[in-house]
Amino acid sequence: MSAPSNRRSIFLGRMSLPERNYLADALRAETVGGILLLAAAVAALIWANTLGGSYEAVRGFHLGPSAVGLDLSVQHWAANGLLAVFFFVAGIELKRELVAGELRDPRAAALPVIAAICGMVMPAVVYFAVNSLGGGSLQGWAVPTATDIAFALAVLAVIGTSLPAALRAFLLTLAVVDDLFAILIIAVFFTSTINFLALGLSVAGLVLFYLLLRKGVRGWYVYVPLAVVIWGLMENSGVHATIAGVAMGLMLRCTRREGETSSPGEHIEHLVRPLSAGFAVPLFALFSAGVSLSGGAVHDVFTRPETLGVVLGLVVGKTLGIFGGTWCTARFTKAQLNPDLKWPDVFAVAALAGIGFTVSLLIGELAFSENPVLTDEIKASVLIGSLLAAVFAGILLKVRNAKYKALCEDEERDEDQDGIPDIYxxxxxxxxxxxxxxxxxxxxxxxxxxxxxxxxxxxxxxxx
Known part of the structure; x- marks a missing residue:
C-alpha cells in the first residue's frame, strides 16, 4: 500500500485546456455585458438626476395581465423577470462547475468555496457592527455580500489589465459560489407570505421540466412557454421569482456524451448568455440604478449607519473576507500559491470582488421595500462602494500589470500555429x-x- 502523499497542491496554477477555452468564452461575453452594464448605470444616473420625473414615471408604469397577478411595474418586471434570465445562466454555470469545473473535486473546491463564504460573512459582520454601534437598521446586512462578476470584468476591460486565466477562474468561481449563496439568502430571508397552491404548481412545473429534459425532448417551443408558466407561478407564490430561473438552470445536463461537441447546458448557455449579459442585466441596471446623487445624498451615504455599513462592507469586508479565507486555506492545508503569482495579486482580486452591483441593488430593494427614501440611499451606497472598490482594485492591479501581461503572453504563445497554446x-x-x-x-x-x-x-x- 502506498504511503499518503504530503505533496502540496498548487492553487491558481495552470488550468486544463478545455477549462481555459470555456473560461475565455464565458468571460468574453461577461466583459462585453459588463461594459453595457456600466453604460446603463451611467445612463440611469444621468436620467434620474436631470429628468427625474420622467424616469420615475417610466419605471413606475404598470403593465401585464392583472387576472393572473402579473400587473407589475417596469422596475418590477426588470428585477423579477429579466433577472430570472440572469439567474438561469448562473444556475447553468453552477451546475457546470459542480460536474465539470473547479467545484467537481472537493479538495480543489475548498479554496473558492471557503473564500466566497468568508467574503460574504465578513461584509455582513462589518455591516452589523457599524449599525449596532450607530443605531441603524440591521435589515440590510445582506446588501454588501454579493459580487457582480460582469461589472468586475468590465472594470478590468476599462483599465486594460490582462489577468492570467487562473486569477480570472478564481474570480469567476468566487462569483458562482457567491451567486449560489445570494440565491439562498433571497429565498430564505426575503420570502414573505407563501401561496402554497402557486408554489406547489410551480414545483410541479419544474418536475415536468426535469422529466422532459431526461426524456430528451427537444424544441424551444416546449421549454420557453413552460419556463414562463413556472416563472409566473413562482412570482405569485411569494418566493422570489428568480429562484425559478436558477432551478431550471441546475436541471440542465452539463456533461458531454460520446459524439457531442457540447453538452445541452453548454449549448443553451451559449445561446442565452448574450441575452442575459447584453440585455437583461443592463436593462435591470437602467431601472434600478437611477438615484439622486446630490451633495446631501452623498453626505448621507457616509454618515447614515445603514449606508456607511454597505460601503464599508463592500470595500473593507469583501477584501478582508476573501483574502483572509484564501490565506487561511493555504496556510492550514496543503494548498500552495502558484509561484508566478504573489499574495498582493490575491488581495487585488479580493478587492475587485467588492464590486457588488446587480445582486446588491436587488437585495437592497427587497430589504427596504417599505422605505423608498432609504432604498434610494442604499442604492447610492452600493454605487459608491462599488466605485471605491473598483478604483482601489484598479490601482493594485496596475502595479502588477507588466507581470500579468508576461504571464498571459506565455499562456497564449502558439509558435507552431496549430491553435493550441504551446504550454498545453x-x-x-x-x-x-x-x-x-x-x-x-x-x-x-x-x-x-x-x-x-x-x-x-x-x-x-x-x-x-
Missing amino acids: ELDKPEFHLRMAAIHEAKAAEHRRLAELASGTHAEDDDPA
Missing part, C-alpha cells in the same frame, strides 16, 4: 521530439562555430 503541448510526445530536434540543431551549430573559432574544423579535400 508540453506533455505530447511529438512536442518533445520537435523540441529535442530543435535543441540538437542548435547544439550542432554551436559546435560548428566553436570548431571554426579554434581553427580545428576540417577543410574540404583539394581536388588539385
Whole structure:
C-alpha cells in the first residue's frame, strides 16, 4: 500500500485546456455585458438626476395581465423577470462547475468555496457592527455580500489589465459560489407570505421540466412557454421569482456524451448568455440604478449607519473576507500559491470582488421595500462602494500589470500555429521530439562555430 502523499497542491496554477477555452468564452461575453452594464448605470444616473420625473414615471408604469397577478411595474418586471434570465445562466454555470469545473473535486473546491463564504460573512459582520454601534437598521446586512462578476470584468476591460486565466477562474468561481449563496439568502430571508397552491404548481412545473429534459425532448417551443408558466407561478407564490430561473438552470445536463461537441447546458448557455449579459442585466441596471446623487445624498451615504455599513462592507469586508479565507486555506492545508503569482495579486482580486452591483441593488430593494427614501440611499451606497472598490482594485492591479501581461503572453504563445497554446503541448510526445530536434540543431551549430573559432574544423579535400 502506498504511503499518503504530503505533496502540496498548487492553487491558481495552470488550468486544463478545455477549462481555459470555456473560461475565455464565458468571460468574453461577461466583459462585453459588463461594459453595457456600466453604460446603463451611467445612463440611469444621468436620467434620474436631470429628468427625474420622467424616469420615475417610466419605471413606475404598470403593465401585464392583472387576472393572473402579473400587473407589475417596469422596475418590477426588470428585477423579477429579466433577472430570472440572469439567474438561469448562473444556475447553468453552477451546475457546470459542480460536474465539470473547479467545484467537481472537493479538495480543489475548498479554496473558492471557503473564500466566497468568508467574503460574504465578513461584509455582513462589518455591516452589523457599524449599525449596532450607530443605531441603524440591521435589515440590510445582506446588501454588501454579493459580487457582480460582469461589472468586475468590465472594470478590468476599462483599465486594460490582462489577468492570467487562473486569477480570472478564481474570480469567476468566487462569483458562482457567491451567486449560489445570494440565491439562498433571497429565498430564505426575503420570502414573505407563501401561496402554497402557486408554489406547489410551480414545483410541479419544474418536475415536468426535469422529466422532459431526461426524456430528451427537444424544441424551444416546449421549454420557453413552460419556463414562463413556472416563472409566473413562482412570482405569485411569494418566493422570489428568480429562484425559478436558477432551478431550471441546475436541471440542465452539463456533461458531454460520446459524439457531442457540447453538452445541452453548454449549448443553451451559449445561446442565452448574450441575452442575459447584453440585455437583461443592463436593462435591470437602467431601472434600478437611477438615484439622486446630490451633495446631501452623498453626505448621507457616509454618515447614515445603514449606508456607511454597505460601503464599508463592500470595500473593507469583501477584501478582508476573501483574502483572509484564501490565506487561511493555504496556510492550514496543503494548498500552495502558484509561484508566478504573489499574495498582493490575491488581495487585488479580493478587492475587485467588492464590486457588488446587480445582486446588491436587488437585495437592497427587497430589504427596504417599505422605505423608498432609504432604498434610494442604499442604492447610492452600493454605487459608491462599488466605485471605491473598483478604483482601489484598479490601482493594485496596475502595479502588477507588466507581470500579468508576461504571464498571459506565455499562456497564449502558439509558435507552431496549430491553435493550441504551446504550454498545453508540453506533455505530447511529438512536442518533445520537435523540441529535442530543435535543441540538437542548435547544439550542432554551436559546435560548428566553436570548431571554426579554434581553427580545428576540417577543410574540404583539394581536388588539385
